[in-house]
Amino acid sequence: MSTLEIPVIIARKRDGEPIPADDLLAFIAAYVAGGVDDAQMAAFLMAGVIRGFSREEAVTLTQALLESGDRIDLSGLRGPTVDKHSTGGVGDTTTLVVGPLLAAAGCQVAKLSGRGLGHTGGTLDKLESIPGFRVDLSPEQLHDQVERIGLAVAAATQDLVPADKRLYALRDVTGTVASPALIASSVMSKKLAGGAQHVLLDVKAGDGAFMATVEAAVDLATLCVEIGEAHGRRTGALVTDMSQPLGDAIGNALEVGAAIEVLRGERSGRLRELSVDLAAGLLELTGREPAAARTEIERLLHEGVALETFREFVAAQGGDPGVADRPWEVLPVAPVVEEWRPGSGVVQGFACRRLGELAASLGAGRQRQGDVLDLAVGLEVLPRTGDVVDDGAAVVRVHARTPDAAERVLAQLDGAVRMGSDPADPVALVHRAVGFSGS
Numbered sequence: 001m002s003t004l005e006i007p008v009i010i011a012r013k014r015d016g017e018p019i020p021a022d023d024l025l026a027f028i029a030a031y032v033a034g035g036v037d038d039a040q041m042a043a044f045l046m047a048g049v050i051r052g053f054s055r056e057e058a059v060t061l062t063q064a065l066l067e068s069g070d071r072i073d074l075s076g077l078r079g080p081t082v083d084k085h086s087t088g089g090v091g092d093t094t095t096l097v098v099g100p101l102l103a104a105a106g107c108q109v110a111k112l113s114g115r116g117l118g119h120t121g122g123t124l125d126k127l128e129s130i131p132g133f134r135v136d137l138s139p140e141q142l143h144d145q146v147e148r149i150g151l152a153v154a155a156a157t158q159d160l161v162p163a164d165k166r167l168y169a170l171r172d173v174t175g176t177v178a179s180p181a182l183i184a185s186s187v188m189s190k191k192l193a194g195g196a197q198h199v200l201l202d203v204k205a206g207d208g209a210f211m212a213t214v215e216a217a218v219d220l221a222t223l224c225v226e227i228g229e230a231h232g233r234r235t236g237a238l239v240t241d242m243s244q245p246l247g248d249a250i251g252n253a254l255e256v257g258a259a260i261e262v263l264r265g266e267r268s269g270r271l272r273e274l275s276v277d278l279a280a281g282l283l284e285l286t287g288r289e290p291a292a293a294r295t296e297i298e299r300l301l302h303e304g305v306a307l308e309t310f311r312e313f314v315a316a317q318g319g320d321p322g323v324a325d326r327p328w329e330v331l332p333v334a335p336v337v338e339e340w341r342p343g344s345g346v347v348q349g350f351a352c353r354r355l356g357e358l359a360a361s362l363g364a365g366r367q368r369q370g371d372v373l374d375l376a377v378g379l380e381v382l383p384r385t386g387d388v389v390d391d392g393a394a395v396v397r398v399h400a401r402t403p404d405a406a407e408r409v410l411a412q413l414d415g416a417v418r419m420g421s422d423p424a425d426p427v428a429l430v431h432r433a434v435g436f437s438g439s
């Protein structure tokens with residue numbers, strides 16, 4: 001691409017004119033090759049955030065990102081290849097339940113996951129709280145493990161969608177994350193590069209998510225589904241609640257323990273409910289009839305088949321498989337546990353992002369890339385919006401490294417959990433399904 005054309009493309013976006021697909025592909029390729037500098041790309045991104053991108057441009061952007069790096073080839077695997085992706089939330093550990101459930105159902109799950117940043121947790125950090133667990137699998141090791149046991153979870157290599165890595169870092173510091181097309185192309189390019197033929201997105205809506213409203217989340221979900229289908233993948237999405245933490249636990253080992261308790265049949269609640277919805281939804285995308293898919297997933301959970309798959313998966317990646325039997329003896333445990341008891345009342349709602357930030361401030365999350373985590377610490381948030389709390393009952397449990405850290409967080413919970421005396425309506429867990437027959 002000539003240097004003359006680059007300012008023209010930026011100006012077209014500034015003026016709200018469509019960008020032809022070939023120009024957009026060449027523009028992103030030039031950025032990766034060093035022919036477009038960060039200032040030019042930032043100007044283009046900001047113009048795009050303000051002017052918006054068309055559906056066609058979103059599909060082309062995804063293609064451009066995808067073409068920047070390697071793709072995982074899962075074509076040799078027996079059984080349907082499936083992937084699920086959450087746009088990120090607080091207390092959101094469904095991968096650790098959904099992965100074993102789908103593998104137990106005969107699907108092939110090669111999952112590339114990320115680390116936590118800011119108020120959201122990351123699957124890789126959570127898994128590393130299991131002693132010995134390794135997430136640095138080569139593409140060959142990933143493939144072999146999936147072939148053997150149906151499930152592997154690994155860190156994405158530097159060569160997978162490198163353009164997204166650079167663009168995401170630039171968007172992060174230029175106020176240009178919040179664009180549906182930029183988020184959808186970023187998410188979907190990684191899903192497409194991951195190689196699965198069936199993709200289910202869990203698009204979060206609420207204060208703890210990128211999309212604050214259900215309407216914005218439905219738009220993002222619809223765009224992701226269109227991009228996936230345009231690239232030949234069977235794609236669906238659930239738009240789900242992130243106005244409050246999904247599970248009770250926020251923090252790495254705490255969330256792994258909670259997921260294991262779901263697999264052991266010892267824990268009910270929204271983490272279990274959504275895990276079943278997602279696993280059944282993905283089975284449906286592979287062609288299973290909806291009611292049969294749900295019955296099968298409930299059976300695999302109830303009969304402990306998914307727990308056995310989880311045990312095999314942990315052992316295959318070097319972790320202590322005893323964690324499946326005695327999670328709280330194997331996982332790291334925080335030395336200080338303090339309870340917050342605000343008195344009787346009704347939970348009116350949560351500052352969900354704030355709860356994630358408070359858990360991160362204890363050491364469960366990073367303020368910047370490269371920070372070392374304390375895998376044992378975090379919060380347990382026990383009631384949900386609309387629940388009645390009795391006098392003296394614990395609402396939040398703080399798991400901290402020191403008494404001072406626990407006190408500091410206890411003093412800030414008042415603003416993060418809104419208590420009142422009026423009745424409050426519970427919030428639906430699944431707001432919408434997109435891309436399913438009948439949705």
Ligand code: URA
Pocket residue numbers: 087088168177182183184186187210
């Ligand atoms: N997650 C991603 O992978 N990319 C985005 O742009 C936002 C969330």
